[in-house]
Amino acid sequence: MEELIRALPKAELHVHVEGTLEPEMMFDLAARNGVALRFASVEEVRAAYAFTDLQSFLDIYYEGMAVLLTERDFHDLARAYFQRAHTDGVRHAELFFDPQAHTGRAVPFETVVNGLHAAIEEARAEFGISALLILCFLRHLPAEQAMATLEEALPFLDRIAAVGLDSSEAGHPPADFVEVYARARAEGLRAVAHAGEEGPPEYVRQALDLLGVERIDHGVRSEEDPALLERLVREGVPLTMCPLSNVKLRVVDRLEDHNLKRLLDAGVRVLINSDDPAYFGGYIGQNYVETAEALALTRDEVVTIARNSLEATFLDDAAKAELLAEIDEVAARLV
Numbered sequence: 001m002e003e004l005i006r007a008l009p010k011a012e013l014h015v016h017v018e019g020t021l022e023p024e025m026m027f028d029l030a031a032r033n034g035v036a037l038r039f040a041s042v043e044e045v046r047a048a049y050a051f052t053d054l055q056s057f058l059d060i061y062y063e064g065m066a067v068l069l070t071e072r073d074f075h076d077l078a079r080a081y082f083q084r085a086h087t088d089g090v091r092h093a094e095l096f097f098d099p100q101a102h103t104g105r106a107v108p109f110e111t112v113v114n115g116l117h118a119a120i121e122e123a124r125a126e127f128g129i130s131a132l133l134i135l136c137f138l139r140h141l142p143a144e145q146a147m148a149t150l151e152e153a154l155p156f157l158d159r160i161a162a163v164g165l166d167s168s169e170a171g172h173p174p175a176d177f178v179e180v181y182a183r184a185r186a187e188g189l190r191a192v193a194h195a196g197e198e199g200p201p202e203y204v205r206q207a208l209d210l211l212g213v214e215r216i217d218h219g220v221r222s223e224e225d226p227a228l229l230e231r232l233v234r235e236g237v238p239l240t241m242c243p244l245s246n247v248k249l250r251v252v253d254r255l256e257d258h259n260l261k262r263l264l265d266a267g268v269r270v271l272i273n274s275d276d277p278a279y280f281g282g283y284i285g286q287n288y289v290e291t292a293e294a295l296a297l298t299r300d301e302v303v304t305i306a307r308n309s310l311e312a313t314f315l316d317d318a319a320k321a322e323l324l325a326e327i328d329e330v331a332a333r334l335v
């Protein structure tokens with residue numbers, strides 16, 4: 001199974017680039033930039049990654065970002081991700097980034113985008129990975145600040161494919177961000193949103209109906225609403241699920257309890273991603289391997305999930321067709 005998983009061309013569509021900051025790099029960047037950390041060692045950092053819910057993770061995730069200051073830092077961060085993604089057989093990635101978590105610390109928007117973009121160009125040449133950027137709005141901050149962030153992004157729209165919505169979900173409904181999403185879509189950006197991770201199925205509906213999103217990030221709680229689930233199937237809405245993240249953040253108790261397989265059986269277009277792999281104990285390959293094991297996925301089901309990941313990308317039809325043909329070839333050889 002591991003060989004098949006690695007060999008399948010895959011897309012990763014739910015990974016926060018800031019969530020790929022490994023403790024080792026955190027210390028390297030802290031030293032390089034003269035930033036003080038409250039931890040004495042990598043082991044101490046890892047020991048602090050014991051989360052009880054989404055917020056307990058977000059607090060330490062935003063804290064860790066303090067070491068990211070220069071274009072080079074953002075470049076090095078993304079480069080390290082692409083290196084790992086390459087070993088897992090990722091051929092296309094759509095990376096979330098949280099500009100407000102940086103501009104709020106006086107790091108200019110262009111520093112972030114230029115650093116990430118440089119790594120994206122290199123990844124294509126070095127690893128044959130294509131990548132796009134998804135600008136996420138922090139939903140715990142006011143919608144006016146999201147709009148100001150979108151306006152800051154306007155000069156860089158050739159480097160940004162889509163907008164997303166992340167951070168503390170409960171109490172921060174998609175409905176609060178209708179205006180900024182309408183503006184983003186008018187500017188030609190695609191749209192996704194985190195919904196149904198900790199928030200209710202109603203937030204998934206709002207993301208679809210009010211924000212016009214093309215994918216739902218997580219969507220785990222959609223299952224609580226049968227009519228919504230039926231709609232996701234009918235409309236072919238992809239759910240970018242992150243099983244190891246859901247265990248670490250206590251969205252589910254154990255990986256064996258995850259609803260990914262039930263949703264797959266029901267006809268939902270589910271895919272497997274890593275979310276914040278430096279914090280949750282595994283990159284995309286590990287997410288596939290552990291999920292396949294815990295839910296007893298067949299080889300055909302794993303191929304279907306990889307196929308879903310490619311079909312759900314923002315790539316054009318020709319690029320999708322090329323990768324899908326490769327999947328057929330690998331499946332014929334290894335299934």
Ligand code: ADE
Binds near residue numbers: 016197245275
């Ligand atoms: N930001 C980074 N990871 C996140 C997650 N899993 N949910 C919401 N916001 C996030």
Ligand code: ZN
Binds near residue numbers: 016166194217
């Ligand atoms: Zn996420």
